[in-house]
Amino acid sequence: MIAVIGLVIGVVGGLLLQPTVPVELQPYLPIAVVAALDALFGGLRAMLDGIFDDRVFLISFLSNVVVAALIVFLGDQLGVGTQLSTAVVVVLGIRIFSNAAAIRRHLFKA
Amino acid sequence: MNPRHGSSEPPRSLDESMTLLTEVYRRPLDPGYAEATARRAAGTGPRRTWRSTAGLVALAMGLGLGATAATLALRQPAGAVLAARELLEAQIEQRSSEADDVQAEITAMTDEIAMLQEELLGDEGQSVRDEIDADSVQSGVTAVTGPGLRLELTDAPSDNPDEEDPELRVQDVDLQVVVNGLWAAGAEAIAVNGQRLTAMTAIRSAGDAVLVDLVALSSPYTVEAVGDAAGMQTELARASAGQHLATLRTTYGIGVQMTSQSRLELPGTGLVTLHEAGVPDASAAPEPEAGAGGGAPEQRLVAGSAGQTRRDGT
Numbered sequence: 528m529i530a531v532i533g534l535v536i537g538v539v540g541g542l543l544l545q546p547t548v549p550v551e552l553q554p555y556l557p558i559a560v561v562a563a564l565d566a567l568f569g570g571l572r573a574m575l576d577g578i579f580d581d582r583v584f585l586i587s588f589l590s591n592v593v594v595a596a597l598i599v600f601l602g603d604q605l606g607v608g609t610q611l612s613t614a615v616v617v618v619l620g621i622r623i624f625s626n627a628a629a630i631r632r633h634l635f636k637a
Numbered sequence: 638m639n640p641r642h643g644s645s646e647p648p649r650s651l652d653e654s655m656t657l658l659t660e661v662y663r664r665p666l667d668p669g670y671a672e673a674t675a676r677r678a679a680g681t682g683p684r685r686t687w688r689s690t691a692g693l694v695a696l697a698m699g700l701g702l703g704a705t706a707a708t709l710a711l712r713q714p715a716g717a718v719l720a721a722r723e724l725l726e727a728q729i730e731q732r733s734s735e736a737d738d739v740q741a742e743i744t745a746m747t748d749e750i751a752m753l754q755e756e757l758l759g760d761e762g763q764s765v766r767d768e769i770d771a772d773s774v775q776s777g778v779t780a781v782t783g784p785g786l787r788l789e790l791t792d793a794p795s796d797n798p799d800e801e802d803p804e805l806r807v808q809d810v811d812l813q814v815v816v817n818g819l820w821a822a823g824a825e826a827i828a829v830n831g832q833r834l835t836a837m838t839a840i841r842s843a844g845d846a847v848l849v850d851l852v853a854l855s856s857p858y859t860v861e862a863v864g865d866a867a868g869m870q871t872e873l874a875r876a877s878a879g880q881h882l883a884t885l886r887t888t889y890g891i892g893v894q895m896t897s898q899s900r901l902e903l904p905g906t907g908l909v910t911l912h913e914a915g916v917p918d919a920s921a922a923p924e925p926e927a928g929a930g931g932g933a934p935e936q937r938l939v940a941g942s943a944g945q946t947r948r949d950g951t
Contacts, residue, residue, distance in 0.1 A: 533694040537701020541709070546702065548710040556707045563704045573670040580673035585696050587667045592700075621661050629666070 530570075530581040554603065555596035558615055562595035563588060565619045568626040575633040595619070773905075774826060777835035780905040781826040784898065785863040786870060788815060790885075791892030792856035805889055807858055809842040811881065812849070815860055816840065818878020822869040824862035828903040830854045835906055857892070866897035 548556065566588035573579045595615055602611030631637070758766055773779045790812070793805035816834060819827055827834045832849045834840075839850065846853040862869060873879050873895075885891040 529690060529694055530697045533697025534701040537698035537703075538705045539701075540698065541702045541705025544702075545709060546706045548706050553710065556711050560704065560707050560711065563700075563707075569667050569670075572666055576666070576670070578670045578674040580670055580677075581693050581697075583667065583669040583673045585693055585700065587669060588700050589696065592703075618661055621658070625662055626666065 528581070530585050552596075554608075555599050558595040558599045558612055559592045561616055561619050561623075562591040565623050565626075566591045568623050568630070572626045572629050572633075575630060777826065777833045777838075777906050781863050781903045782900060783825070783863040784866055785824070785861060785901040786819070786866045786873075787896050787898050787901065788819075788860040788862075789892070789894040789896075790815070790856070790858040790860070791894075793890035793892070803845075805891070806845070807847070807856055807885075807891055809840050809847050811885060811891075812840050812847060812858060812860070814878050814881045818873050818876050818881075819860065819862045819864075819869060821876060821878075822864075822872030824864040824869060826863045826903050828861050830859055831904060833904055833906050837910070861898075861901050861903060863901050863903055870895065870897065 566584070569587065570579060570584040573584070598611050598615055599608060602608035754769070770779075774781055790807045792807055795802065795805055812829060816827055816829070829840070829849045832838075832852055832854070834849070839848070841848055843853070846855065847858070848854070873882075882893050886893045
């Protein structure tokens with residue numbers, strides 16, 4: 528639960544402070560946000576499954592974002608940035624979908 | 638994999654080639670959660686100390702802050718780009734309407750000038766009026782219709798579209814030669830792709846484009862000349878312009894098509910720019926008449942790359 532509280536504080540702080548992201552990081556933001564969404568949905572499902580763990584949630588969140596950004600960076604360096612981005616979005620999208628479906632089954636029993 | 642030979646290998650699953658997708662789809666939840674739960678149940682999980690909790694909270698806050706910043710940054714540029722675009726659109730519309738207003742003003746003033754001229758000349762000024770009409774055709778101010786010659790120059794087809802050879806393209810020099818040849822052959826009025834040529838017109842190139850009167854044109858170039866079609870055709874063939882056209886066709890593969898037309902409509906420029914003016918006195922009086930009557934050859938010069946030729950002020 529600590530992780531969720533910390534995250535909420537961080538989001539509120541971000542909304543209040545409106546920090547600016549360095550321009551060099553801008554290309555990695557879309558993929559990083561998708562990866563963060565994936566971690567969020569995973570955490571929500573784990574919570575509903577009753578196996579939520581602060582450490583696993585936060586570390587998976589962080590590593591997801593970093594790896595996603597790293598893949599985009601690598602892709603850009605190799606000249607296949609858009610293709611790799613598409614691949615990451617497809618994989619993460621499928622995961623988000625199945626996790627969302629599991630959450631839906633938990634909440635609505637349907 | 639013949640079943641009769643009793644292969645010892647297990648049968649391949651149908652979706653073996655899609656293990657990645659199956660893995661992603663069937664186990665969307667991070668296995669870490671299950672492992673952590675198992676460790677906790679077994680009592681081997683890491684001890685939750687004060688320090689690790691603080692670290693987790695700090696990490697969570699940092700991630701929340703970062704995610705919010707990223708989301709805000711992603712949303713912001715779209716708005717800025719949209720605003721800039723709307724501003725540009727508004728400016729374009731405003732300037733276009735301004736240009737339309739000015740154009741309407743020009744038309745109205747031209748009409749007024751024509752009316753005043755008419756008034757001033759009265760009934761006696763018929764000869765002057767004829768002269769003005771003739772001059773305005775020569776200077777390209779008024780639109781002209783009549784029989785004439787139509788020449789179409791097309792860029793040669795390129796084998797390699799990536800590497801364009803300027804030699805295969807119609808260049809400003811070619812158009813200059815053709816137009817000057819047509820003037821020499823007795824053309825009364827010439828237009829290139831609907832751009833009427835006057836004494837002040839320059840044909841030149843800027844980069845890959847051919848500019849006629851600072852308007853960029855592209856292949857195919859249609860040169861229309863009003864005049865005696867048959868006479869111009871023979872004159873053109875006899876002059877050096879004809880040889881130039883033949884070279885273009887045979888050596889470079891540039892398409893040259895010459896047709897005589899019974900009716901050509903050439904637009905006028907509608908504008909006269911006054912460069913020099915003076916009050917005529919007795920000694921200077923005969924000069925403009927001579928210029929108006931036989932001034933055609935000087936006026937029919939088309940400037941080359943250097944820029945514009947200057948017509949003598951009359």
